[in-house]
Amino acid sequence: MPVPLEASANPPTNAPLMDRFRTGYRWMLLARMTEEKIASLYRTGKIVGGVFLGKGQEALSTAVGMSLRKGDYLAPLIRDQAARMAFGEPLLDTLRTYMGVRSGPMRGRDGNIHRGRPSEGVLAMISHLGAMVPALAGVLMAHRFQGIQNTIGATCIGDGGTSTGAFHEGLNLAAVERLPMVVVVANNQYAYSTPNTRQFVCNDLVDKALGYGIDGHSADGTCLQSCLEVLQLAADRARSGHGPQLVVASLLRLTGHGEHDDGSYIDPLLRKTPVGRDCLKLAEEKLLANSWATPAEIALWHSETQQQIEDSVAVTLREPLPDPAHEDWCALSNRHLAEG
Amino acid sequence: MPVPLEASANPPTNAPLMDRFRTGYRWMLLARMTEEKIASLYRTGKIVGGVFLGKGQEALSTAVGMSLRKGDYLAPLIRDQAARMAFGEPLLDTLRTYMGVRSGPMRGRDGNIHRGRPSEGVLAMISHLGAMVPALAGVLMAHRFQGIQNTIGATCIGDGGTSTGAFHEGLNLAAVERLPMVVVVANNQYAYSTPNTRQFVCNDLVDKALGYGIDGHSADGTCLQSCLEVLQLAADRARSGHGPQLVVASLLRLTGHGEHDDGSYIDPLLRKTPVGRDCLKLAEEKLLANSWATPAEIALWHSETQQQIEDSVAVTLREPLPDPAHEDWCALSNRHLAEG
């Protein structure tokens, strides 16, 4: 039986880079392979609705998840399978939500990337981009009111999402309150089909930090080491009272916007530039080059991960689907105040 | 009979500073005295509803109006009595709107600062701050579609207004479209009672320009010359294809938020700092110091302006108020599609 990776086994943030890189690589692998499985379930009609994957963004997303500790909050966005897992969301939560089974955290009521467990520190995103930024700020205000110290929150957003009013208002509010929040922009060059040139015209999205009076950091989103280092720095600064931290990472979405989309609008030349490299491949190369892992070890991780996913899928496929007759159809927690 | 100042008599923008300063001073004076009259009408119950004045902001607002030409668009905000007048809005439009008479541009349907004449280049603001930024951008998009060249648009907003999502989205859209738009932030240190410290934490609001990839300019909002120069520069750059221009001027609101408010929360020390100076007094001092006007001339301007205002108020007070029986109560221009 493979031993599944657990967030509680993340090396401490001051552990040697090698340890953190090895763990990071395994989260990336788990996220990538999980999403490949989800894509194949989607293609065979086992998953209904949208499927939005994080291929090419796992290094960044993993680093976000690993920068957090128990008690922190994560407000993941579309392409954060890796962050979720590295922060502790169980694989079964992912699969159960995609399959819409009753046992999942969303019980078939909401699907795919909209899952979350607010009481365990994972907010459940609404689709409206930008909306999670002020929500996470509110969580951190709550911690301040409650005297909870040393917790931080991290959230992700895309290049497109930076154009929303919600992003702006939320980030500014967090800056005014000097909240310990890390806002990570995954600049993957496109918002759906819309290229950066139609989305913003500043030289670099990190230039926005100045205008909010907060720290800005750039990361190479294709490089796990860069992401780990930058996210750790940002998390440390947030945790030590330096207010919101804006991290901008450059990378490329290595898949369609969703699985219904072939991404044919993506400029093929971009694939040839540094942002177009596959972070997972790069990480694997680095593991080998630095002798941080042997080929055999990596092969074992692959097969263990594969097994873990297959086992969880097998479980999920047997679980009962939602049954309208057993739904309570009540949108309020106060049943007596509900209508109809 | 005094000769009323007309926007068409604004000196060309390349005229000597003295000429532009003299005209600018007269607009400031007209705006200040008009608003003083409005305040007194309000106090005597002749005006119902809100009265929001621009005292202390006339230099900046005048410079905005004078930077525009016929064919340009102005999207004024709360404290832009001066910009409106310098751009050509008749004094009667102001008074008629405040008094709510039928002959005004808003016919009693909307009041005070919400007036406008879109077909003459003055947008009619809605209260929701920030909303006019994208609207003005749209006007300029229209001009581009229509092949209208060399027109620009200017709009104003407060320090508080920069925190709105609408401001952010609108400015970013304008930047992406590289529209010839001047966005003027009157940083008057407060949004209603809220001091800047609770509104933003960047060092200077002009730092936001970088994050939008647009030009930023700072002006001394208490100094007519600074405002004229900076606004002219910004307008020229917008007109010559350099895209949106962000102008941030520092000054102090020298009155309450509205006439119902005594502004007692304003830090009295601010009055003693450079931002707290009265731009009208400074301009008058400069006129005299530079011998750009004689005391007698200035006195004449005062009395002529006073007379002009009294005459217009007298006209307005005699005009019929709206009569519900003669209202068509129809919110659509297609009457046949209206209900009820």
Add this chain to the structure above:
Amino acid sequence: MITYLEAIRAAQAKALRDDPRVYIYGQDVGAFGGAFKATKNLASEFPGRVLDSPLSEDAIIGSAIGAALAGMRPIVEMQFADFSTVGFNQIVNHAATLFWRTGHSCPVTIRLPSGGTAGAGPFHSQSLEALYAHYPGLVVLTPATVEDAYAMLLEAVAIDDPVIFCEHKYLYYHLKAAELPSEAMPVGKARVARHGRDATIVSYSAMLHEALAAAEELATEGWEVEVVDLRSVKPLDTDTVLASVARTGRLLAVGESFPWGGVTSEVLARVAAEGFDLLDAPPRRLNARDTPVPYHPNLWGTHRPTAVTIAGEARSLLNF
């Protein structure tokens, strides 16, 4: 005597006092005490718990949602109900869906200073209860009395679900009571504000008082009109409305909002569907006109229903 506005302030003070999870957030609610003074002195009485926000409705509400998820009970003040349209998405798509989606409740209270006053114009006069009531997952309260303003606001804060608290600006100073109630009817129950047997007028918020004045006027003509105060528009207490119509056989619903799809249309639809046989005459409704709320008092006075127009409509109903 305590005003409707003071009752709202008192309820907030009590909530802050009794429950450490409560805080207040909104524009100018701190030292200034709010545009209408509904939070006057609270910032100094409860240091650090009554905070001025940036001019960012979407983020104000978004942050309150996050704080509620993390165990707080935020009270958010919109400076005017009309500005809640800028925070609309967070209310209807985030706060309102959370419990159903995640099983985690979202106890935020959003105070909306609502309704028309003379000279306020199109953007400072709106009554948005119907918008919020349309969405699942929200409780929408519309107190018409000083007692309800107090008791229902306290209940709003105590309730685990997001509550839209529509307080009427016209009532702020106009309405006074001798004292604050120590208990009150529960949220979700309508109240018969005046008993009668000839017709039922259903109303809420400021219009209740116009309806009561109309009933008074009609009493001088010998009509006994029953007036029902909905108190809460979602849930809407259909039972109490039907019971009244069962007694009177005649229904007039009165609201201050726009005519299409408001509270009055919901009331008529329910009575027609569930109490058809109780009706001795076609039910009627009276709303504001289908235009923005006008600025000038001359126009405003005929834009919304008044005691006079309500009495007129009721007379036609009574004489049917």
Add this chain to the structure above:
Amino acid sequence: MITYLEAIRAAQAKALRDDPRVYIYGQDVGAFGGAFKATKNLASEFPGRVLDSPLSEDAIIGSAIGAALAGMRPIVEMQFADFSTVGFNQIVNHAATLFWRTGHSCPVTIRLPSGGTAGAGPFHSQSLEALYAHYPGLVVLTPATVEDAYAMLLEAVAIDDPVIFCEHKYLYYHLKAAELPSEAMPVGKARVARHGRDATIVSYSAMLHEALAAAEELATEGWEVEVVDLRSVKPLDTDTVLASVARTGRLLAVGESFPWGGVTSEVLARVAAEGFDLLDAPPRRLNARDTPVPYHPNLWGTHRPTAVTIAGEARSLLNF
């Protein structure tokens, strides 16, 4: 055969061709042709007139308003109707009030891909026609046929007022017609989609087809059910509805949106108030349930009305 979606594309092409004031603006509407391909090829056919916007609904609509004021006729696509809540303020407070306030019309057309499809979930399934219809100053269209999708979109662009064009995503591919109409009923008129004498079902958009299927089913049981397609929910053609109820004496209104205050409540309220004596039985309505729209098809299938539940409700009505 041409689909509902193709009709929408064709109408936009024609509008662009016939009127130089028309342009299209929205996320991914350019080279990509839109999330649903409603603007496919239009960017290359009409260079410079079909533009990708930033991810900024508020600014998209705000800019369209400004452009309309300056003489253009923008067509704006929201990627999903649900995201229009982020641009809500510009629609209801800016576009909708301009003509009344300034006398200057504001001819923007806002296309809202609306309604539920299997698996779309709470944020990609909403039907917001009631929200927009509530506000004065907007025309709200809900085409249910390929012909109407085409003709009404052309009319929407031609109309001087802001139009909310609710196109149903479920109909995009499911609905086909032989050809595009050369003329059509004017906006604001409802249509009797099926004649009958036993009861009237009033519906619109995708629910019309469920209602028609229900009528078909009921026909096998000997019932002749009339089905009215509202086409436009604001203005709402009360006359056509009343004329039908006058023939049948029975009314069932069906909508896909949330139950509180939707189109069905407005229909019932009007018929009860203006056609009370025409009714031989209590009017009924059927809406979605009062929860967010569920993700899983099992739940979604029972969240909204279907031919089966409509037929069931109609049967109770017919047997009353």
